[in-house]
Amino acid sequence: MYLWVTPSGGKLWRWGYRFESKEKLMSFGKYPDVSLAQARDRHKEARKLLASKIDPMAQRKADKTFERTASENSFANVAALWWKHWSVGKNSRHVLQVTRRMNADILPRLGTRPIAEIKAPEVVEMVKAIQTRGARDIAKRALETVGQIFGYGNRSRVRRVQPLPNNLRRASYFKLYPKPTTPESMLKSCQRFSSELRFIKLPL
Template sequence: MALTDTACKNARCGEDRPYQRFSDAGGLYLEVTAAGSKLWRWKYRFNGKEKRLAIGMYPEISLAQARRARDDARDLLKAGTDPVQAKADRKLADRVKLENTFESVARAWYDHWKGSKSPRHADYVLRRLEADVFPELGRRPIADITAPQLLAVAKKIESRGAVDIAKRAWQTCGQIFRYGLAHGLLERNPATDVKPSDALKPRKKAHFARLDAKEMPELLRKIEAYAGTPVTRLSMKLMALTFVRTGELIGAHWDEFDLEKAKEWRIPAERMKMKTPHIVPLSKQAIEVLQTIHELRGLSGLLFPGERDHDKPMSNNTILAALKRMGYGGRMTGHGFRGVASTILHELGHRHDIIELQLAHQERDDVSAAYNFATYLPQRRKMMQAWADHLDMLRAGAKVIPFKAA
């Protein structure tokens, strides 16, 4: 006889019995224990063996719900699927889904990604995730995150005026989702559904402060007469002669230089923005500056060790502060030497591709990197010596007439 809601409510276990079963229909029954708990079960046979599927507790699962669950399980059985095994598979999937939160996958991606990055950059990326992204998305299953949810995180960062950080957060999240895709943890990358430019404010292109080419003679003379520390003066001279990035200059080690035979500075890939090696041919003037620096600070492995801690390079603000002291605050930066060099070298007729190579502007893939960093090296040597000679003429106040370089 089929059960009723009243019968379920009044069902009790008989005395001296651990449990008692009250049958409904089609193998469904309510199991009542001596302690008073009531559990819905469904009895069936699979591959010739009798099995029981636990459906849930009464009254949390009503009689009507239990019957629907029985019917669903019966459909699985007709399709050749064991309902008990299907339930176990769902539980496993749910547990995996909970474990594969955005934060857990992001940290796995980070451990994989950080190997080829500088410790400073890798630490910065992790701190930004911890500060801006994990509090919003960290506990969500990564497969459930949608583009609007990701956009909300970026908009929240943008709202405090950090437009660049918002776009970088979006890009980092996109890499994390790609990592999840590669490992079968999700089926779609929500970061590709919307472009940051579709919803975030456009970023104003930052231009480093730099002088006009006509102002270089006065700057060079002021550097020569700089009253600060000799090492700071020499760092500015070397910056002008080599026009490398400030970080590449202050982080230089003596073992990167060959002043005798090759007369070049080989900056390793890990210190370059493009993550490929870079060669800086050294003019006679640059070698003289380096020799003078060695006499002053040659005991350290670093070219420009810090004043207090000789195991760390000098501050990246050292050159900026010196320029400000000379009256160029807000008008010139260390990076500005690169822009001025590019302008003047083009005016002097040097080839654009050679200038760009020496500025390390060109993108390089893994296959061609070993070749590209030495491309046009003889021409670049001539250009760097011509540049140093040109700076000497500017400093001396000689009239310079641009000409087409050979």
């Protein structure tokens, strides 16, 4: 982390890092609005995310997407409404785990998409991305969460949203394979659900 001085005299806290073989540059705010101690705290949190194989900038973008009011039918907006409804009465630790899972793995990929336009292959790609880091249980739980969000959107009559099929919404319906297969084999196992969504057997 370093303090970058612009030609006009402005000062910004910056940090350069690599993620998936790409050079990235993250800003932690302007100095003196953001003190050295605050910048160090933000840098520390960003390094923790990177150590967990999460892109800190994508995480920050997902956090902002989750917090701000998105377009009415965006996945992020429906997810926020679902979370507000779902979290009532839940164990605080469980709520925190689901929130982290949404911010780390789900919203960076699906958050800005209109929920009615999200197709099954996009969900498969999300699951595959989680599986590639060896987090098969997290992949299964993320898929459960996505299914619940789609179901909530359908029950709430969000325009044009179709519910995910049962074997996408309920992890207990999944056939557990001993080894992950390729995304191509996942898609070949799809059965017709509708013009938008399909039944998928996922190797979770």
